[in-house]
């Protein structure tokens with residue numbers, strides 16, 4: 001029987017070295033064909049959640065389940081092999097390499113040339129700019145186009161869930177809108193997405209499910225439109241009231 005969730009982080013406790021815990025009993029679940037968005041104040045632990053999910057940080061308690069299999073304690077390479085692909089915060093495109101070379105880096109663990117060709121065609125189709133600029137230096141692309149190269153690279157392992165850390169960072173509002181459209185395309189093409197964002201309101205507008213993280217726990221989770229419409233949540237975490245709502 002297929003699992004109800006592609007990724008489950010259950011009751012996770014995690015932190016860095018001897019410092020106090022950052023995550024204190026956090027639970028996040030990602031259903032198939034969904035974009036789940038984690039929002040919360042600076043330093044709440046959003047990026048730490050993704051590091052735990054991708055095996056960069058081993059939790060001190062709790063478990064990680066991918067499509068029904070407990071994968072807690074696996075290395076980043078093993079997590080990638082189980083179907084979790086992490087796109088880190090900031091820009092990770094190699095500017096002096098071509099777009100194609102950047103994308104193919106994501107397929108370094110894939111040995112079958114035919115599979116690599118099939119997946120290359122898939123990402124070129126999903127992100128047309130990647131196909132159009134395949135042979136050009138990646139450094140010549142705009143910030144939003146480079147993001148698409150990063151997304152394409154992450155899809156070359158055919159992941160179950162892509163983990164996106166602040167995909168809108170450094171992008172102007174128009175480009176941000178385009179990047180969120182590309183994220184929805186990834187979901188529609190069959191890859192679930194867990195993303196974290198500072199730009200909470202904008203991210204929730206494009207997400208299916210929202211999770212509000214504070215003090216190392218998820219305090220509220222639900223359909224993103226409901227979270228967006230909640231005036232209390234708006235004031236506390238989303239930088240103001242929903243549009244059109246009168247003041248008390």
Ligand SMILES: Nc1ncnc2c1ncn2[C@@H]1O[C@H](COP(=O)(O)OP(=O)(O)OP(=O)(O)O)[C@@H](O)[C@H]1O
Nearest residue numbers: 016019022040041042043044045046047048049198
């Ligand atoms: N490598 C690290 N070593 C030690 N502490 C760290 C490390 N990375 C993060 N932290 C600490 O963990 C806490 C949570 O950080 P994290 O980056 O997960 O938060 P965040 O919610 O993503 O923040 P932001 O929105 O500002 O990016 C912070 O107090 C931070 O200082």
